[in-house]
Amino acid sequence: xxxxxxxxxxxxxxxxxxxxxxxxxxxxxxxxxxxxxxxxxxxxxxxxxxxxxxxxxxxxxxxxxxxxxxxxxxxxxxxxxxxxxxxxxxxxxxxxxxxxxxxxxxxxxxxxxxxxxxxxxxxxxxxxxxxxxxxxxxxxxxxxxxxxxxxxxxxxxxxxxxxxxxxxxxxxxxxxxxxxxxxxxxxxxxxxxxxxxxxxxxxxxxxxxxxxxxxxxxxxxxxxxxxxxxxxxxxxxxxxxxxxxxxxxxxxxxxxxxxxxxxxxxxxxxxxxxxxxxxxxxxxxxxxxxxxxxxxxxxxxxxxxxxxxxxxxxxxxxxxxxxxxxxxxxxxxxxxxxxxxxxxxxxxxxxxxxxxxxxxxxxxxxxxxxxxxxxxxxxxxxxxxxxxxxxxxxxxxxxxxxxxxxxxxxxxxxxxxxxxxxxxxxxxxxxxxxxxxxxxxxxxxxxxxxxxxxxxxxxxxxxxxxxxxxxxxxxxxxxxxxxxxxxxxxxxxxxxxxxx
Numbered sequence: 001x002x003x004x005x006x007x008x009x010x011x012x013x014x015x016x017x018x019x020x021x022x023x024x025x026x027x028x029x030x031x032x033x034x035x036x037x038x039x040x041x042x043x044x045x046x047x048x049x050x051x052x053x054x055x056x057x058x059x060x061x062x063x064x065x066x067x068x069x070x071x072x073x074x075x076x077x078x079x080x081x082x083x084x085x086x087x088x089x090x091x092x093x094x095x096x097x098x099x100x101x102x103x104x105x106x107x108x109x110x111x112x113x114x115x116x117x118x119x120x121x122x123x124x125x126x127x128x129x130x131x132x133x134x135x136x137x138x139x140x141x142x143x144x145x146x147x148x149x150x151x152x153x154x155x156x157x158x159x160x161x162x163x164x165x166x167x168x169x170x171x172x173x174x175x176x177x178x179x180x181x182x183x184x185x186x187x188x189x190x191x192x193x194x195x196x197x198x199x200x201x202x203x204x205x206x207x208x209x210x211x212x213x214x215x216x217x218x219x220x221x222x223x224x225x226x227x228x229x230x231x232x233x234x235x236x237x238x239x240x241x242x243x244x245x246x247x248x249x250x251x252x253x254x255x256x257x258x259x260x261x262x263x264x265x266x267x268x269x270x271x272x273x274x275x276x277x278x279x280x281x282x283x284x285x286x287x288x289x290x291x292x293x294x295x296x297x298x299x300x301x302x303x304x305x306x307x308x309x310x311x312x313x314x315x316x317x318x319x320x321x322x323x324x325x326x327x328x329x330x331x332x333x334x335x336x337x338x339x340x341x342x343x344x345x346x347x348x349x350x351x352x353x354x355x356x357x358x359x360x361x362x363x364x365x366x367x368x369x370x371x372x373x374x375x376x377x378x379x380x381x382x383x384x385x386x387x388x389x390x391x392x393x394x395x396x397x398x399x400x401x402x403x404x405x406x407x408x409x410x411x412x413x414x415x416x417x418x419x420x421x422x423x424x425x426x427x428x429x430x431x432x433x434x435x436x437x438x439x440x441x442x443x444x445x446x447x448x449x450x451x452x453x454x455x456x457x458x459x460x461x462x463x464x465x466x467x468x469x470x471x472x473x474x475x476x477x478x479x480x481x482x483x484x485x486x487x488x489x490x491x492x493x494x495x496x497x498x499x500x
Contacts, residue, residue, distance in 0.1 A: 021362070022390045023070035023397035026346060026371060026378040029053060033377035037105065038093035038356040039368035042125065044068070049368055050093045050103055051379055061107075061121070069397040070381055076127030079119075091143050093356070094154075099125045104146040104156050107134065115140040118156060120178055133178035139163065141170065144197050144212075149230075150205075152176040157210055159195030160185060167193040169210055169224070171232055184232035188214025188224045188239055197248040198303065202227060203256050203279050207235060211251035211260065214239060223249030223262035225281055238281040252303040252311065257284060259336055261303065261313070264289075274336045288336060306359040309334040314357035314367050317343050327354040329367050329384065340388035346371050347394075352380065362386065392487070425488060429497075436497075439471045454497065455485045 027034050027049075036051040047066045052059060061079040064072050091105025100122070107119040118141050122131035135141075139162040146156045153175040161167035168185035175181055187194045192215020199210050207229040214224035222239035229235055240249065240262060249262040260275045274288040304312040310333045317328040326345040333339060345352050354369035363386030371378045383397075384390050391397065428437040438452060452474075454463040462484070465474045476499050484497040 021068045021383055021397070022364070022385055023381070023383045024344065024391055024393070025070045025381050025395050025397070027064075027072070027381070028376055028378045033370075033375075034379035035370045035377065036355065036368040036379040036381060037091050037103070038358075039366045039381055040093065040095055040101070040358055041360045041366060042098070044361060046073075047366060047381075047383075048101075048125065049379065049381060050101070051368070051370075053379075061105075063101075063123070063127075065125070066381070070383060071397075076123075078121050078123055078127075078129060079132065092145050094146050094148070096122075096148075100130070101125075102131070102146065102154065104143050104154075106141050106143045106158065109136065117141055118143055118158075118172055120146075120154075120156070120174065122178075131178050133174070135172060135174075135180065140167075142167075142195065144195070145199055147199055147201070147208075149173070153181065155199060155208060157196035157199045157212075159193075159212075161193070166190065166215075167195055169194045169196040169212055169214070169226060171196065171199070171208075171210060171228065173232060182232045184228070184234075186210065186226045186228075186234055186237070188222065188237070189217055191215050191217040192221065194224060195248070196226075198250045198252075200251050200253050200258070203253060203258070206230075209251055209258065211249040213248040213262075223260065225249060225251070225260070236281070240275065250303050250313075252305065254334075254336075259303070259311075261336075276336075304357055304359065306331075306365075307361075308363070310339065311336060312357045312359060312365055314354040314369075316353045324349060324351050324373075325353060327352045327367065327369055327380070327382065329354065329357055329365065329382070329388070331365070331388065342384065342388045342390070344382060344390065344392070346380065350374070354380075354382070427486065433475075434477045435473050435475050437471060437473050438465070438467060440467070450488065453487045454479070455487065456482065 034051060034053045036049050039047055039049045041047055045068045049064045049066060052061050054060060059080070060077055062075055062077045065074040066072055091103060093101055093103045095101050102120065102122040104118065104120045106116040109115060109117050117137060118135040120131065120133045121129065123129050137160065139160060141158060141160050143156060143158040146154050149155050153173065156172040156174070158170050159167045160170040166187070168187045170183070170185055172183045173181040194212065194214040196210040196212040199208055202209050207227055210226045210228065212224055213221050216222050216239055222241040224237070224239050226237045227235045240260065241264065249260050252259050254276065258277050260277055261272055263272050271289055276284045278284050306312055310331065313330040313332070315328050316325040318325040324345065326343040328341065328343045330341045331339040350371050351373035352369065352371055354367045357365050357367040359365050364384045367382045369380045371380055382390060425441065426439045430437065450467040452465040452467055453461050456462050462479065465472065479499050481499050484499065486497050
C-alpha cells in the first residue's frame with residue numbers, strides 16, 4: 001500500500017530541460033502603464049524589451065535590459081511625450097546588428113489634427129540615439145512592420161485613415177538616414193477598410209509584397225495581397241477567402257514561393273489557414289487548416305523565421321467574444337505544420353495580448369506584450385523553452401526557486417487541512433486510503449467546470465480530477481511512487497504531492 005504525504009509548498013515549477021531558461025513576468029512602475037512592443041535576446045544572459053510607459057499626463061519610449069531570469073537591470077530613455085509624441089503599443093523592432101536596432105511605431109501627436117504619425121528611432125544598446133524621425137500626416141497612421149531595403153533604406157507598412165473615411169494600405173519608403181523617399185496607399189475596394197500587416201521582398205527582387213486585409217463588397221473582409229515595384233507603384237493584387245469573414249494576411253518567403261496565413265471565421269468558429277502560393281499568387285498544394293484553435297484569435301506580425309527554418313507566431317486567443325483573451329504563441333515547422341500552440345493568461349480575469357515573438361539561442365523563444373485589463377496596465381514577457389514549456393506562476397523564473405514547505409499534516413480525523421491557492425481550496429490527504437479530499441471554500445466548482453491537474457516532475461499532466469462538487473475525493477493508487485504537483489488552472493500556486 002502506498003503511503004501518501006501531502007506537502008503544501010508555494011513552489012515554482014517548470015518543464016524546461018537543463019540549460020534552457022523560462023520565465024513569466026509582469027512589469028509595472030506603480031504610477032503608469034507599461035506596454036512592451038517587442039523583445040530580443042542580446043546574448044545568453046541578456047534580453048532587451050522595447051516599449052512605452054506613461055499615464056494621462058506623461059509618457060515615454062525606451063528599452064529595458066533584463067537578465068536571463070527576466071529581471072530588469074537597466075533602462076534607457078529614447079523619447080518623451082513632451083517632445084510631441086507618445087507610443088500607443090503598436091509597432092515593430094528590427095535588429096540591425098548585435099548592438100543596433102531600429103524601431104517604428106504609430107505615435108500619438110499632441111496636435112489633434114494629426115492623430116497618430118509614423119515615428120522611427122534607431123539606437124544602440126548603450127542608449128545612444130542614432131536616428132529619430134517623425135513623419136507627420138493628417139489623420140491616423142498605424143504601423144505594423146519595417147524591413148530593410150537593398151539601398152540601405154527601409155520600407156514601413158501599415159494603414160492610414162482620414163476622419164470619416166475608409167482606411168487604406170499604407171507604404172512609406174525612407175532612406176538610410178531617415179529621409180522621405182515616397183509613400184503610397186492601396187485598397188481592395190471603396191466599400192471598406194484595408195491595411196497592410198506585413199511585407200516581404202518579392203521573389204525575383206523586382207519589388208515588394210504587402211499582405212493584410214481589404215473589404216470585398218461581395219465577400220466581406222478578405223486576406224489581401226498587393227505587389228508593388230521599388231517606387232511603390234501597384235503591379236498586381238489578389239484577395240483570398242470566401243463569403244465568410246477572413247482575418248488579415250501575414251506573409252513569409254518559402255524557397256521561391258510564399259506562405260500566406262490568414263484567419264477564417266465560419267459558423268462561429270475561428271481557424272487559421274496557411275496557403276502556399278506562387279509568385280503569381282496562385283495556390284500551390286492543399287490549404288492547411290488548423291481547426292478549433294479558438295473562436296476568437298489574432299496574430300501579431302510578422303511571421304518570424306526561426307534558427308531551424310521553422311516559423312513563430314504570437315498574438316491572442318479567446319473562446320468567444322465575451323471571454324478574456326489569453327496570450328498565444330504558435331511554433332511551426334519549415335513546412336508550416338504545427339509543433340506546438342500555447343496560450344497563457346496572467347489570470348482568468350485579465351486581458352492579455354502578445355505583440356511580438358522572436359526565437360532564442362536555446363531553441364525556445366521570448367514573447368512580449370502586456371496585460372491590458374484590469375488596471376494597472378503592465379508589460380508582459382514570456383520566455384518559453386524549445387518544447388513550449390514555461391513556468392505558469394506569474395513572476396516565476398527558472399533560476400530562482402522560492403519554496404515554503406510546511407510540515408506534513410497529522411493523520412486522523414482532526415488533522416489540519418493544508419490551505420492552497422490563496423485560500424480558495426483546501427487539500428487533505430488520507431494515507432490510509434490513498435485518497436485526497438479537495439474542498440472549495442469560495443465557490444461551487446460545478447458552476448466553474450474546474451479541473452485539478454496533477455503534473456509529474458517532467459511537466460506532464462498525469463491525472464485530471466473534475467471537481468463537480470464543493471468537495472471531491474480522488475485516489476492516487478494509479479500513480480507510481482514519486483513527486484507530483486497539484487495545480488488549479490487560473491491560480492498561481494503549485495502544491496507538492498509525494499506518493500511513496
